[in-house]
Amino acid sequence: MSTSKQQPLLEVRNLRVEFPTRRGSLIAVDGVSMEIAPGEVLGVVGESGAGKSMTGNAVIGLLPSPGRVESGEILLEGERIDNLPYEQMRKIRGKRIGAIFQDPLTSLNPLYTVGEQLVETIQTHLDLSEKGAKDRAVDLLEEVGIPSARERIDHYPHQFSGGMRQRVVIALALCAEPRLIIADEPTTALDVSIQAQIITLIKKLCREHGTAVMLVTHDMGVIAETADRVAVMYAGRIAEIGPVAEVVKNANHPYTHGLMGSIPKVGHEVERLTQIDGSMPRLTEIPTGCAFNPRCTEKGPRCMVERPILEPVENSFVACWKFDPEGTGA
């Protein structure tokens, strides 16, 4: 699928994440497949509840209970990691896969200094002395752009501002130089100006360390700027995945198309924004066929009964019968 020939760093195949509830199973992620190459930024976008975070959580093996990977495979550098025992998976987390979560305010333990949390993480994964770990912590803080890091390392999280805290969180994710970073909405809680700083930082890391990033967000702007490729998720499924320019500018899937149209753009004078009527179905009430069919303006009879599969369309892959060669779509 990927245009690159080398072995993908992360490969997700047919991932299905379920939450058993009393009213039957809730399928949060349904048959998702994707790959990320080293140094690549894969953006994952979609509405709230589309299953973006659960995909990311499944990769680092931290699905909130009672969620579980029902089927599918997750491979990191060709090695299967979705079925590892807890202790082995723990050793991968932080070491080979780093994670950044949405809210920098709550991601740090308020009772420990930033330094303590860094040193603790470094020592978990790297064989360093207390002092070595501390030096590395200072380096990391400097790297993510925290001025006078040597002093600030002994401060508590509440003594940092939001943007600084998010940088600390990134530093923590970088402790052991992981090959892959799962960044779940790393900028949503931040102001626009700081958002730009963080995005720049992430991009710099990819460039300089060759780290691959799975960037989960619902902000198309951030994706457009940062990602190489983008996956659009809808109701637990991937609607479209492809190079960012193509998806943003030339959306193929009706949902992506609508999504792009609904984003107000500076300088584009429109009286009304494109609007997708209705809302994403609850995951317990996904209609048969294409999950998007109740809102789709181009749906055909097949969309109501049969679930579309990802098919290549130009440089992307799109899950829509519209592009089915048999032409049973619209």
Added chain:
Amino acid sequence: MTEPLVKAKGIARYFDVSPPLLNRLIEGSKRQVVKAVDGVDFEIERGQTLSLVGESGCGKSTIARLVVGLYEPTGGSIEFEGVDLTALDNRKEEAKLRGRMQMIFQDPYASLNPRWRVQDIVAEPIRHKKMFDTRAEVTSRVGELLSQVGLSPADGEKYPHEFSGGQRQRISIARALASNPEFLVCDEPTSALDVSVQAQILNLMKDLQRKFGLTYLFISHDLAVVDHVSDRIGVMYLGRICELADTRELFSNPRHPYSRFLLDAIPDLDMTGKQRIPVAGEVPSPINPPSGCTFHPRCPFANDRCKSEQPELRDVDGTQVACHGVEENRLEPTG
């Protein structure tokens, strides 16, 4: 030009966040005051939309609350149809005027009482103002309002948690419309919503404005959204307005350095390859604002005057800007 519907003159709101007296005495800490809003002027014409943008903590919500009367202003006045609301001591009169303005809040999850049925939520202003005599009338009005915002009258039986975020925001709007207001204050009404839902709400708001001739004070941190909805825009920084201009003018020709930064920070969806220039530094603490122009620590054009003297909002070609640099004409032109 007719008289503006809403007019704020030098409104200010300070919050005392000092530690308790005893701590001040012993630890020698001083009184601390957050100047959340510090002397803001604006006018809104009937049927128009004024937007306020700015980063978190710059005082946007505080202004919204001042306008609808949730906060008492520390200084300045707010006029509605020429009547100074802050000076009014006839409570009935004030209630009557206040009834003509309503507010829509940011968080669709917190702005509806989870224990009330939707029909009761929407009917609350109606019941409070005793606008109808019979139950049936109230019910039918509620149904009408729900239809107006794109919900079904039958939804009134349900509780808020049975609705999605976008639907809830519609309920909020229905409630706000219930008392037939002329002026709506919208405090980030879409920032908690997905873009696709945001489009629905923004479209709805525009439709309603057209239909009822509503006047909006619209608050957001998203310049693209603001661009879409507003006639005029005020850019705020640390409790003050640093630039107030017509929408088109602001976007084509931002004058204040901070406005320029904000425009630069808009993510580039069109992939023109334009690099975002991150603004250096962070928003300073409103407890200890920098001296002079509060933006000077982050401003590349700052000089000594900026560090010591606070700029006033001045008219520059129909736009109001508070910047020494613009006044002195020493800023690089944009574009």
Added chain:
Amino acid sequence: QAKELKFAFQGTLTSWDPYRLNETFTLGTMGNVYEGLIHRKPNMVIEPGLAVSWEIMEPTRWRFHLRKGVKFHNGNDFNADDVVFSATRVRAEGSDLKTRISADTKAIKVDDYTVDFVSDNPNPIIFSEWGTWNIIDKEWATANNAVTPQNVGGTEENYLTRHANGTGPFIMVSHEAGVKTTFKPNPNYWGKKQHNLTSVTYTPIGQDATRVAALLSGQVNMAYPVPVQDQARVNAASNASVLIGPELRTIFIGMDQFRDELLHSSVKGKNPLKDKRVREAVFHAIDIKAIQKKVMRNLSEPSSLMIAPSLTPISKDHYPRRAFDPAKSKSLLAAAGYPNGFEIGLDCPNDRYVNDEAICTAASAMLAKVGIKVKLLAQPKAKFFPKVLAPNLDYSMYLLGWTPGSLEAGNVLRDLFYCPRASKGEALWAKESRNKVGKGKFNIGGYCNPALDALTDKILSETNMKMRDEMITKAMGITVDDAAYVPLHQQALAWGVAKGVHVKQRGDNVFDWRYVMID
């Protein structure tokens, strides 16, 4: 070999000043360390104590010959000065034993070992309560600045509160009030040693269950009182048994007979209890056998008199008790004009006598059956006594117990039956002079029979014992006839004693260690 007596008692020994508190346990324990001029044997018979003999010189002058060669625990000699000193001190400010010697009695030292007691009126039983009037060493008390018993409300601690220096067979070693008090035998005791103890330890244990458990688990080898219901359990245990004996205290129900309208009753404008028939009805309603069997578990002796028969010349069956007869009770009530009964209050202590509250509850149920609806108010003695006793007299019926301090009937006739008035011609319990009532001050029901008063006056000054006995018999007959009170029973003593420990039980519940033998 150590022979340790470890005993537990319900109450606390608060002070070691012998005159501080007129209370049985305190004085009884004190009696093992201190001694009076006389001593009571286990059967209560008086024997010489620090006095070897006494005689009546003239009706108002008694002469006491003191024992020679007796030493206090600190080594001081015992002599007449100590007796005279003690006679003064016992009547001094702060003493709770002022009545031991009447105010008009003078103690006069005749020689070092002879003391005369001279009073204005003849007193045939002058020394009957002297078993608990302990003699204090004059030099020691003076040296320690304790010539009077502790000054209540003062701020200084009285030296005698925690120090004891008697002539008795045991020496107090340590005292932690409310925790533990330890003793050792007095090696220089003048008398014959009848015990084989090497030490004595006393622990107060307030909770019944804990006390019994302490005995059963062997942590103490004597504990009293044993709750009546636990006697079977203790007897069944392999290591202890209950020693039972009659006690001298009489438990009775008193009734308001002086007010014109009862305080806590549905009857308004009159006082039904003034009517003898009503008092008899109350009497007949009480099933004393049931109380004896169920509440007291047979550890009581139903009584027809207000005094234990053993303290009187009257034989046990001389005055039979009014029978339990609800039918008769009802008809008496009807005859008195209360065919449907009435409502009345009953005040009761709940921590004073054996199963006091249970007795009251049972009595309430029995009275209810004949139509007297009782509103029972059972409270701790701290609140019960001030409410019921003079000057408040706030009750309409009450339960009380009485042991005559002198252990004979004169005291009962004087305190419980004499018309309670401060001076002749005044109303009974006249409000303004309640505090001045002398004779009859515990006759709180206000029973009054002038004929009985006259007889009582004679008894109190009669020195001819035979005539006195006859008069007592007659007087008691009057009280029975008038149904002045409803006597219930004499409660029994129940001491829990470990196997191998032999004690002698005294009828007044005094534990005299002189006679304790441990195998």
Added chain:
Amino acid sequence: MTAAARTVEGGGIDMNFISRTQDTLHRFLDGDVWYSFTQSRITIVAAIVTIILVGASVLAPFISIHDPFNPVNLNLMDSFTPPVWSEDGRWAFPLGSDDQGRDLYSTILYGSRLSLFIGFASVAFSMSLGVSLGLIAGYLGGSVDAFIMRVADIQISFPGILIALLIDGLARALLPGESHDEVMVYVLILAIGLSQWVNFARTVRGSTMVERNKEYVQAARVIGVSRLFIMVRHIMPNVMGPVLVIATISLAVAILSEAALSFLGVGVPPTQPSLGTLIRIGQDFLFSGEWWIVIFPGMTLAALVLAVNLLGDWLRDALNPKLR
């Protein structure tokens, strides 16, 4: 569900009402709280035990053998009858009789009734006091809040049981003797209630301060409704979740406090014993072999308190959305 079904069969009632009740019932049965209830076997047992005990004590006059609080019914000679299954047992006293000849089974029913009454009433009292003060303090803030919270601080700086003792002592002293027995129950309610209001007030104040800043409250303020209306109709329903949990726990504590107070001699009069008083009296007979006098009331009390606590536990978890 069966209840609703029966109502429908009954017919003749306003159909609208039925459908609404049905609707509410259906919503409830469909709700998460009910679901979590059905999932926890121990909670179901606890609920059944509670219902049985509460039901039995409410129905005490109808299902008891005699009224043990009426002395006419007592016969001292019946006392200490062992339970019916032992050798000397009698059918008139299925669980045996106590030291006054009261049928233990009936006495337990009446005693539970009293204990539950004291428990419920004192919780109702402390709850209304605590919730109102908490709402006022949390909503108005400022000096009102400071004052109420200082009072609460003082109150909490002193053990509840001692507060109860103090109030009890005061009331006993101030009230005339006759009215004692009648009012004693209310004095206990007051005493126990007063020692618990702070829990409610603090919780409600905390939640109120959170709710006060929520936008639905501000929306109501913008509409212009009165403060009282906001407190009572808007905020109160939203802060009642934790209150309910505290109330259950408080109920258990109140019932036990009454028992503890009775041990210290300040409980209800022994002629009308509560469960606690029964146990206090009964423990005198533990050594003497009349175990049933303390064991049966003890078991009833334990079952009651345990069941209520378990319900409270479950409620705490069920109402906490985060733990669901």
Added chain:
Amino acid sequence: MIALIIRRSYQSVVVMLVVALLAFTMFRYVGDPVSMMVGQDTSLEQREAMRVSLGLKDPVPVQFARFVMNTAQGEFGISYQLGRPVAEILSERVPATLELSLVAALFAMLVGIPMGVYTALHPQKWLSKAFLTISLVGISLPTFLIGILLILFFGVLLNWLPTFGRGEVVMLGGWSTGFLSGSGVKSLLMPAFTLGMFQLTLIMRLVRSEMMEVLLTDYIKFARARGLSNKAVNFGHALKNTLVPVITITGLQIGNIVAFATITESVFQWPGVGLMFIQAIGLVDIPIMSAYLVLVALFFVIINLIVDILYHVVDPRLRVDGSGAHG
């Protein structure tokens, strides 16, 4: 911090005054001390004279003022019953209560906290459920009954443990301790268990619910995402954060332990201040009762202060040092 202490102290003074007033008011009514101080033969006139000399006849404000003045100087007067300075008696009795409360509190914490942690970490295991249910059974019976049942079982039937008292005590300076003798330690077991049981249950449940909340927080999730070991996450992060609220409640509970000691002490005839208080109530020994109440209030106040300080030590957010905030 100093401000905190000062504020606390001044609040404490208010608390103490209110307690004093309450205690004082109540004692006017608990009964007649004089009738408890004398035998039944004492005449009414003598009784009246005693009331006067005890100051019971003075106007109430005068009595209160005297009471507060004396109390402030640590002068509680002379016990009516024991005839000794109350302060002295208290100082003899306090060690017993403190040792008992300390052991009970330690027992409650050292057992309760691990149990709470276990039940929070393994909510589904049967052992957790057993802990939760069994501990509830323990608090569903009145304390006094538990005590008596323990005595009956371990004291009388098995004869393993002493049924009452403190056993052998050793004097260390002015402090009598039961820790240093075998019988002293044995005597402690049952009372401490009885007293600690209730608090244990409370602490366990508190720790459990707080910990379960903490385990759901983002920083725990993030700690796991950093690959920290379970031990580091559960104990280093979750438990420490749990302890912040636990400290407050536990502090108050320790105060309650001292208060509840009255019942336990009277069941086990434990010679502490609680037992003394109960005895004093029965005997209307007003100086002892007031001193006890003031002592308990003081205890609460001190514990509250310690808790506040601990709180500040544990939670850096409460430390006002101002440095670096809002960088």
